[in-house]
Amino acid sequence: MTESHNDVLALRDFAAGMTLSQVRDEHGYRSTTSALAAIQRALKADFDGRDPDTSRKLEIQRLDDLYRLVRPMADEGDLNAVRQLVDIGERRLRLIDAPRKRGKGLVAAYERTVRQLRKDGLVEDTDDAAVQSGRMIAAQIDYAVVNGTGQEVTKALYLMPHLMNVLGELGATPEARRRIKEAAGETKEQPTDPLEAFKLKRFSTEATA
Template sequence: MKKLTGDAELAQKVLNLRRGGLHFDVIADQLNLTIPTARALFDQAMGEHDPEFQRALETDRLDRLHASLWPRAVKGELDAVDRVLRISERRERVAAVPKVNEHSLRKAFDQSATTSAELNPGWDAALVEAGRKIADRVDEAVSTGEGQEVTKALYLIPHLNNVLREMLATPASRAATADKTPPPPRTEGKLAQLRAIQGARKSS
């Protein structure tokens, strides 16, 4: 097996094979390398192009596909036109700056859990953890996903609302609990109340 020597030509061969979609085990076998060496050469070649390895590689693949289909597309071949348009859409998504996951929903949920006076840290641990999992999933989808993935994640919001209701962390659940609070016990009996009414009548 060859060892990593920093050979730029060999690194370029690894890059070209990877551009073609070959996995590193196949590349290593074809070039008589170890898999770690093939990966290191790939990183070396990509580092000369762009530090964002995967994005640069995907952009390069799309550019090559676009170039191969373009002559047919300009001739009016509808299947080629359709593929060029899809490649352009894909290129825009790849080139877009990734969103930062600010974990905003998780932070808001944690604040609700921390300030709730009704939660028992021991008994309600599973309930709180379920809410955290849902909040994390929504935050991740919103920051890294695309339209359909975000829509699916937003379907989890009603489940999160159910958790919040169980925690009495929604206005409606708190109001419903307040309405069910029994009235304070009367300090005097019915006989005393009747006497008070009679006394009021005599004085009038």
Template structure:
């Protein structure tokens, strides 16, 4: 299948053309083969474009635009000043992507280290990490409604921590379960999270 035909299929698809029309006009045997061509074209466009590469390219574009506008801003052009401020804000957001080094995310990671986490908890742990990072990012760079919306994520983070047994109420419940489990197992040591799972899920 030629790359040019794949690209034409992608162009038509991006233009909201139905797959049946793409199949008929470009001579694909089936809708499935048209879909495959679109996926190939998308994959070709993504070659060499990982996150870090894309981020650096965007920074270079922003810097290039800033160099054009900054001399005008220094001369008192109010529109150029506004553009420079906007470009600077975008640049800082790209430079300071969500991470694990501070704020709620750092506290979340510290909490995880104190828990008896297993591979079965991986999806839950990753969900909590994503929420914590987004909250931190919005608090550092957001304004007004952006910050307010980010704070709406806090209950979701609390739900993750509760499921992991990392809130005061959850820890109290885990200790109660552990005590009951130890009694039922003739004093055999049972960690709190395992005891909780045995009582709640029978595992």
């Protein structure tokens, strides 16, 4: 048996629930460290050359296989099988739709915003931690939208205020831009109360009369 084949068997057994000690004894490794190294080699060999699109298509094929397996039981009235088919269908649709959602996701919009802020001189290298914080939040929301269920998406959207706070600190919201202009003396704060606005307008008119 070749080393690579033994590594694959070690990975299979470890994934099935064996401990590292059991994998070591079952496949003749000298130590648990050697067993772990074998598992890592097998994982690396499995994923080398596999891009996200290939993995996505492979998962869709696996879901199709599961669908064909469960469908006869659903046709016989097994309600649990029916629920499984619905779940498989939803997961399949999310995977099919994933590239389109990624292209229109928050991360893409966030990166465009950051590029423009850097171009305008509003974001500097010292802001990298804040920029990365926003990027991580946007990525988490995008992942949930692409891969999650309805409830998981709803929970991820609770992160949106945190993302808006980061954008505000970076100067990428209308309110933040207003504050920046005020600080630069380019605008004067206008009253939001209707009565105050009326008084200001009347005073300005009388002053210029």
